[in-house]
Amino acid sequence: MEDIWSSWGPTKVQWSYKNPFCAIVTEKMVAFGKKMKERQIQEWQGYYINYKLMKKKVRRYAQQTEVGPEARWLVLKDFSRMLDTQIEKIVLFLLEQQGLLASRIAKLGERQEALQHQPDIPDHLDDIRDAYRTAGRDLLKLLFFVELNAIGLRKILKKFDKRLGYKFTDYYVKTRANHPYSQLQQVFKHVGLGAVVGAITRNLLDLQDRQDSYLSIYDHPALPLQDPIIVTIRAAADRLTHSTNFLHFMAQHVLLMQEELPTPIDSQVDDQQYHFMSLFLNLVNTFLYMVNTYIIVPTADDYAMSLGAAATVCGVVIGAMAVAQIFSSVYFSAWSNKSYFRPLVISSVVLFAGNVMYALAYDFNSIMVLLIGRLFCGLGSARAVNRRYISDCVPVKVRLQASAGFVSASALGMACGPALAGLLQCNSRLFKLTFNQETLPGWVMAGAWLVYLLWLWISFKEPPRRSEENVSPAQQTHVESSENDFLENGLKQPLLLSLEGKKQEEDGDQEGDGSEECSNDSRLPVTSIASAYRLLTPSVKVQLMIYFMLKYAMEVLLSASSVITTYYFSWSTGTVAVFLACLGLTVLPINVVVGTYISNMFEDRQILLASEIMVCIGIVFSFNFIVPYTVVQYVCSGLIMFVSAEVLEGVNLSLLSRVMSSRLSRGTYNGGLLSTEAGTIARVIADATITIAGYLGESHLLNITLLPSLLICVSSIIATLCTYNSLY
Template sequence: MVGFGKRIKRKAPKGWESLMLDYSLLKSRLEMASEVESLDGSQHGRTDSKVALALRNSFQHLLDSELEKVLAHYSLYSARLCSRVEGLKAETSVASQFFRQGLGPSELAELTKDVKTLAELWVEQAGKLRMLLQYLTLNLEGLRKILKKYKKSNAVGVSPRPGLVTLRLDHPSLPGGFVEQGSFLPLDMVEQINAMKDHDELVEASQTVRAALLELDAMKRQLSEAAGRSGGKGRIVGQSIYGAFSQEARNHGSVQRSLSMLRSQLSSLEDLDAVERRARAAAAVITPMAHFETRAAIFTPAPPDHAAYATVPGLLINLASAFLYMTNYSLVLPTNEEFLEHIGSRGSMAGVCVGMADITAVFVSLLYGWWSNRSFKQPLIASSLLCLTGNVVYCFAWDAHAGIALPMLLAGRLLTGMGSCRAVNRRYIADFVSSKRRTAASAAFVAASAGGAAMGPLLAVPLQNIQDFKIAGFSINSITGGGYLMAGAWLVFTTFLQAVFVDPPRDDDEDVSDDDTEDQAALESSPDVEDSLSRPLLGPATEDAQKPFNMRPAYCCILSLFVLKFVQQGMISSLPEFTHQFYGWRSAFIGGFLSILSLSMLPVNFGVALGATVISDRQLLLSSEVVSLLGCLLMLSYGGSFPALWAYVTGTVLVYAATIVMESCSMSMLSKKIPKSLSRGTCNAGLLATQAGSGGRFFGNMSISFFGSLIGKHLNTPEAIVKFDHLMFGSLVAVTLIGFAFTLSIFRSLK
């Protein structure tokens, strides 16, 4: 609309004209950028592309600052309005309780005055509510129009960038039906934009206003009746709120004015629904999006270019660390049962053997998180040496005496878990990789972890050909060979790490020239050092910080991460036990199956990325929980017989694929639902996600040994293994149902 710039000023609430989105200024800036870019691409003139880029960024900076201005005013005013509404609600409740008591003539007159005062105050708040809704509608409409105009102009839009907010506009008149416009706003603005878009607090305030006016209506009618009965002078002229309290009350002009104002406001409140619908319609087409590398459990914006200290050798070392650890972790899965039988222990102890690495990983990640505040090289060296030692102790357990073999085996796995340095690997990417390289680095981290998880079981295939022999009294065979191989790999890695890796510089270690002293002091005074492209121009309102944050969606994501790892690890760790007893699979075949299973999830990840463009995270999460439940049910034994091979394999694939989807969805939603306080620092959302996953793996592994101990004998009879099947997969079904029920209970909050 041509005259929208004038219309937004004309229809702005009185006194708020300067607080509106400056549509006219944005339009003129856009036209300037568009003209320059048109000139740059024409045959008649040529201008510097840097000028066009500067004008394009200038428009986006202006749009960002205008949006921040609107957000700041909305946050401040809505917080005050909602606070006042809650206060009036409490006062109205007190008056209502007082009215229910027995009242004398004097108390009745006093209460009548109080109700009249409350009516005036509610009238005032209702007017402010309509004014704020009008402000919201006009500004969102202006934002929609300027984004639409930007898309249709010759100016090239700013591309979305990881670590910054992206605004998505859906409109049928646009090519493709939508446009995604990058911004320079930090990710914590997504929460504020969504709060203004949804304006749930205003909807609730509107409902409160309506309820209060209805309550005052009832109180005034009853006060009118009570006044008529007690005074005998008045009579009831009607049952409406517009009736008089009493003949004496009608003689007071102030009361009449109050009732007249209330009558007018009640009439205007009848179109509050229409005002609200207009606000929601204006908001529905605008969607702020956060770009995180959530698949790698990274929830912080990328560092500015001047602080992106990551080097290629540093990245490769951290990726190699993640790959080697996941290989080491999953290496024992196919051979656990044979190792335990050799040392005279139950096969069901395989869960404890694998889980020992998880229990230490849960606690040691806190230490590594704190340690990485000071150094990256030291925790990387410590973790690799712990993994090396853990593998050697694990292998020595093969030749140990019966009394100490099992403790040595568990100690070896315990030391391996202490070498879990994935929190440091993740943080290196989060803190020191620039936004341009961060997506690739995060994808490489996920690929390295997945490759390690596949490589561990796959090693069982070539290692089965090793002929048993001894060196210095220690056996090397198809089972211990993998441990010695990993010990050698960690030794090479540690040597390379010591020679090549250099710790990134810390801010307090950098040299500052005399010319930069003043700028450096300004940076140090800021709690969050960010570059000018991502720093908010206006800080959040103080009242907004006092609003309680809804943590239920974050709890749901954390619970989902725990449940999926519990189910996934419980199924994988118990797979050798079941497949050996059910179908006679040997270690090499089990290792090959697990490796193929891990590698086959790469297409699943690609499918999730495509599906997420048309299906919401919450719908994908709920659907994957149902698929996981179906997979567990397929692996259950029915009628005392073993599950059919097709049912067991299909169930395994369904559960593994579903848990991969659950992880992607949970990470994505967690990135959108975490409070700002958990987005940075040592104990951040990434660490919470890691802890939840490690805890789920630990309890999934422990459940195998727990159920084995309940049966109380070796799992070498059909009856025992069928009972174990019922207990194991029954527990996976129960845990999945708990996660599904919680997700369903807060499904609306996950929007």
């Protein structure tokens, strides 16, 4: 344990009720404890993690650590022993309940076997089937019990680190999780429960009337199960172990965050309010926008040169769209709090105008018109609206498919954009307008957005706003202003909290550390960038840094491809288009492989670190170390980099949704917006790097643009190693 002292040092936050920040933290801990108790199974309350006791211990520890290092050592010893005791209590109860369930299932199996040769089998089998379902419902309760305790453990470890400024979680997980007698694994991996899930699933499936089939769950794990209780059990088990499939892995890219605590029934969206055509129009918008983004990549350098600029100005031309998207994402995300239809209409109009200006720049012979056109295209980005629509207006039972559809539409758009550019090969004039490979992308996309606008106007149905989302502005303002008062001026309220907190510590039987209003306030969405930033823990910041890195590396690869391949290999526009289209087409197959197999074989954090290393290898091999620079080297290294970045994106956003506060799951400044902004800023910087590097000559462009990618990638790997155990 002494090894971790060197990394601890003085506490980051001196705990005191007079400290405004700590008063806010106390409110959030109170709210979580209240929500956790509400969702506990009443007859099992004595076997849950004692979050209330541990919360009070953390407060006392923070006061003791001001004394000196000796007190810190005692804090570590005491808190470790208390956590071990709490986990042992959970695990022993879990094993006891597993044994009871196993005994019931074994007796049911004996009854089922004894009835095989009796004439009145159907009636008795119905009774056995009902008994299995009852056992399944009890198993479901046990799964929720384990999940609630796992969340409580993660939460209290994070609170300990945050209040005292230590790295206790890193030490505790590292020493307990990998030990051969680890009880921590029992809670986080629910060791043994999988066998019970399998027994109930197999027997209920065998009791179904499938006379023409010899298949079992082992022959065909994806065999559709008709019994609802089995579907619910498998969903709960998958959520607990984070096991996944193709659809789950694809949906992770959307970063639709869930509530911190599990609920057996999730009915957030009324099925009657769901409108399929509106969802489909959102996915079409996503597809067209990605086509619009990448359709100019193969020809941007030629277009810039035809207007008298350098070929490397293509970086600015491509990046102008991302620059505008930084601002439009926030604006459209805020607008989607009130409407979905109007933002999509304005988005289509702005994109139509932007593409027309992009196409007309050739006849105006103006690089400025070209850039303004691309800026307009970025201002029309409605991806924040598309994400919010899936999160708020799609029923839970189809949300997974809708999320996967969003990612698939994006991937297809990325592939179709360059491919379409390769097909637009002509050179003609009509009504004094030029139609060639440079201008046709603009004209084609302008026409596509015009058709989409008409379709949207006719078919889109504005969904009703949910009452729970319509929290009064006064209430949100009150919450936010109170936090600001804590941080800037307000010492009076923390002093009052001090008296209340001390009184509550003395009363061991009272759960009400805070009012119901406090509990409700903690669930409100954040209302500013500043308040969103205060919710970002070191783990979240590292994951956002990783997302920035992968988007930066991908943008450098894609945006500079036309200039680099023309310089080194004399590739034509069509060849560049085929190369980029092939890269885009790898997205779906890679997600199938990772989502179906790899993600079930390894932990997300393991895949995350391995993918980062592979991205780094791809970047290193992309450098021009060998003269002459070969096509094989460029294509292979680019493929390694792109595929690894795609794998990395899925697990990165999955981990991000787990470590990010649930308050960022809704509202304007949600987790999806933060990740979008991080990726968009990365694209802007990458495109600017390409243009700046162009001033040193095209011969240096490759290595200069790859150097920042390498440095950022290495930094992200180091940061991942530093926070690796906090991703448990």
